[in-house]
Amino acid sequence: xxxxxxxxxxxxxxxxxxxxxxxxxxxxxxxxxxxxxxxxxxxxxxxxxxxxxxxxxxxxxxxxxxxxxxxxxxxxxxxxxxxxxxxxxxxxxxxxxxxxxxxxxxxxxxxxxxxxxxxxxxxxxxxxxxxxxxxxxxxxxxxxxxxxxxxxxxxxxxx
Numbered sequence: 593x594x595x596x597x598x599x600x601x602x603x604x605x606x607x608x609x610x611x612x613x614x615x616x617x618x619x620x621x622x623x624x625x626x627x628x629x630x631x632x633x634x635x636x637x638x639x640x641x642x643x644x645x646x647x648x649x650x651x652x653x654x655x656x657x658x659x660x661x662x663x664x665x666x667x668x669x670x671x672x673x674x675x676x677x678x679x680x681x682x683x684x685x686x687x688x689x690x691x692x693x694x695x696x697x698x699x700x701x702x703x704x705x706x707x708x709x710x711x712x713x714x715x716x717x718x719x720x721x722x723x724x725x726x727x728x729x730x731x732x733x734x735x736x737x738x739x740x741x742x743x744x745x746x747x748x749x750x751x
Contacts, residue, residue, distance in 0.1 A: 624743045625741045625742070625743055626741070626747075627720065627721060627741065627742040628741055629720070629721045629722060629723035629724065630693065630720050631722070632722065639659055639696045640659065640695050640696060641659055641693075642656040642694075643655050644690070644692070645692075651668065651704070651707075652670065652674075654667050655667075655712075667711065667712075668712040668713060669711060669712075669714070670694055671714065672716040672718075674692075674694075675721070679742070679746075679747060680747055681747060682747060684728040685742075688727060688728055690722070690726050691721070692719055693719060693722055694714060694716040694719050695716055696717075698714070698715040699713075699714055700713050725737075725738070725739050725742060726739075727743075
């Protein structure tokens, strides 16, 4: 009888944890929002690209969808406002494989001295993050994080 009661309590605690996680992800608006996420159909303007962080020698980004709407895997550099220069985002956030929206002012070919070849460089006027926001590489720690926002807890040392 005691084991059955313990099992029921454990299951109830687990279900409460899932319900709280669902609420926090979908309905709770944290007070420490730095930037709200956008869905692709909410992006304003036509001249944007979708990129993921891809730090290799000479490049920092990989284009997922270019300004013509084509799915690509081109490595590139971004000049202008970027998330990792605007905020001191944590290592976990950096490694979480988020997709970013960059608003392109200019696209040009440049020569990369680091790899001794030509590369695409985008000059951008701003950026947003694509929904859903991934906060950590470890799902368990990301369980209660809101998927609609970058928050203060995503900053290095949580500042």
